[in-house]
Amino acid sequence: MLDSIFKLNEHKTTVRTEIVAGITTFLTMAYIIFVNPQILGMAKMPADAVFVSTCVAAAIGCFLMAFVANYPIALAPGMGLNAYFAFGVVGGMGYSWQVALGCVFISGVLFLIISVLPIREWIVNAIPKSLKMAIAAGIGLFLALIAFKNAGIVVGNEATLVTHGKLTSWPVVMATLGFALIVALEYRRMMGGVIIGILAITALSVAFGQQELKHIFDVPPSIAPVLLQMDLAGAFKVGLVTVVFAFLFVDLFDNTGTLIALAHRGGFMKPDGSVPGLKRVLISDSAAAMIGAAVGTSTTTSYIESASGISAGGRTGLTAATVGVLFLLALFVSPLATSIPPYATAPALLYVACLMVRGLTEVEWDDVTEAAPAVITAIAMPFTFSIAEGIAFGFISYVGIKLVSGRFSDIHPAVGILAVLFILKYVFI
Numbered sequence: 001m002l003d004s005i006f007k008l009n010e011h012k013t014t015v016r017t018e019i020v021a022g023i024t025t026f027l028t029m030a031y032i033i034f035v036n037p038q039i040l041g042m043a044k045m046p047a048d049a050v051f052v053s054t055c056v057a058a059a060i061g062c063f064l065m066a067f068v069a070n071y072p073i074a075l076a077p078g079m080g081l082n083a084y085f086a087f088g089v090v091g092g093m094g095y096s097w098q099v100a101l102g103c104v105f106i107s108g109v110l111f112l113i114i115s116v117l118p119i120r121e122w123i124v125n126a127i128p129k130s131l132k133m134a135i136a137a138g139i140g141l142f143l144a145l146i147a148f149k150n151a152g153i154v155v156g157n158e159a160t161l162v163t164h165g166k167l168t169s170w171p172v173v174m175a176t177l178g179f180a181l182i183v184a185l186e187y188r189r190m191m192g193g194v195i196i197g198i199l200a201i202t203a204l205s206v207a208f209g210q211q212e213l214k215h216i217f218d219v220p221p222s223i224a225p226v227l228l229q230m231d232l233a234g235a236f237k238v239g240l241v242t243v244v245f246a247f248l249f250v251d252l253f254d255n256t257g258t259l260i261a262l263a264h265r266g267g268f269m270k271p272d273g274s275v276p277g278l279k280r281v282l283i284s285d286s287a288a289a290m291i292g293a294a295v296g297t298s299t300t301t302s303y304i305e306s307a308s309g310i311s312a313g314g315r316t317g318l319t320a321a322t323v324g325v326l327f328l329l330a331l332f333v334s335p336l337a338t339s340i341p342p343y344a345t346a347p348a349l350l351y352v353a354c355l356m357v358r359g360l361t362e363v364e365w366d367d368v369t370e371a372a373p374a375v376i377t378a379i380a381m382p383f384t385f386s387i388a389e390g391i392a393f394g395f396i397s398y399v400g401i402k403l404v405s406g407r408f409s410d411i412h413p414a415v416g417i418l419a420v421l422f423i424l425k426y427v428f429i
Contacts, residue, residue: 057076139356
């Protein structure tokens with residue numbers, strides 16, 4: 001039965017290999033079930049319900065990828081987009097989390113439409129590589145700032161805007177230790193290094209009486225407080241067009257880049273660069289983004305951590321299906337998830353930030369008209385505490401610098417249109 005569904009023989013793999021690959025992928029990305037509820041909890045969403053929605057959204061996304069596309073790619077609520085949801089849209093702009101969910105849902109619908117049509121590829125190809133890399137790096141810097149804040153390493157200061165906190169405090173010491181442990185484990189290619197780091201710091205905190213943990217397993221909490229709670233009417237306000245665009249735009253490039261990298265890693269890509277069944281893959285991940293908002297979490301996206309499962313031999317949707325089942329089983333560890341302190345997940349955020357910032361190495365540093373907009377894009381995100389503003393500043397500066405430099409042919413019409421729309425937004429909204 002499994003062979004007929006996932007074509008195991010055709011892909012020269014076995015049930016055992018696919019299941020082991022699925023377990024490997026899950027262990028490398030399971031940190032999201034602890035991190036996502038904490039981040040969205042800062043948007044005043046009920047953390048218990050978000051824990052359930054995170055597991056459910058991830059499971060549905062994995063099952064879509066498994067049974068619709070038959071690819072070994074796992075999905076879950078994406079890092080960076082959840083931070084923008086909590087700190088940008090809700091915390092910064094003052095909208096309710098219900099409205100923010102509405103924006104995620106609308107962006108998911110648009111994502112599905114442009115994935116069915118040839119628009120997605122056209123947009124991706126239009127944006128210069130330097131801006132694509134800078135957006136990823138900027139999100140990484142944004143996550144790093146949040147990690148430092150959650151750990152107490154960086155605090156507010158009226159005179160200097162920010163300064164360091166008490167560096168000998170328990171949260172700072174534990175976060176520093178956790179980060180060092182995660183980096184060491186990942187360097188040694190220890191499976192599940194990130195989640196081991198989170199759990200180790202939590203265990204130390206419990207042992208020294210800094211954190212309370214009564215039990216680990218329990219019946220899953222109710223998802224009702226966040227299920228189908230998106231405010232679509234509120235999300236259709238003119239002022240939120242930029243927010244919807246930011247969710248769509250970041251997911252577009254992050255998702256597409258991840259899918260291409262994983263297709264290449266798994267040997268699915270043909271010599272001409274095409275990927276068999278790519279349309280089904282695109283439909284699966286875009287539908288997952290829409291469904292994720294419906295069940296009550298930020299944008300669900302493909303995870304680059306799927307590369308670990310592919311390296312372990314995963315070649316079909318059975319790998320993704322295995323990850324989905326494990327996310328459903330994770331529902332029963334809700335007491336553990338709600339007992340993990342922010343300073344235990346801060347190292348995970350910082351480690352993900354380190355991985356994302358390396359995108360700056362692919363910027364054309366020898367061409368200042370490419371490098372300058374990339375730097376502006378990357379640093380604007382943490383400095384304005386907004387992914388959307390960083391994207392806007394990047395597009396506007398790119399077009400402006402190219403025009404003044406006389407490099408008119410470098411400006412793709414789509415990039416020019418987007419830059420003008422961003423300017424109009426600042427002028428009139």
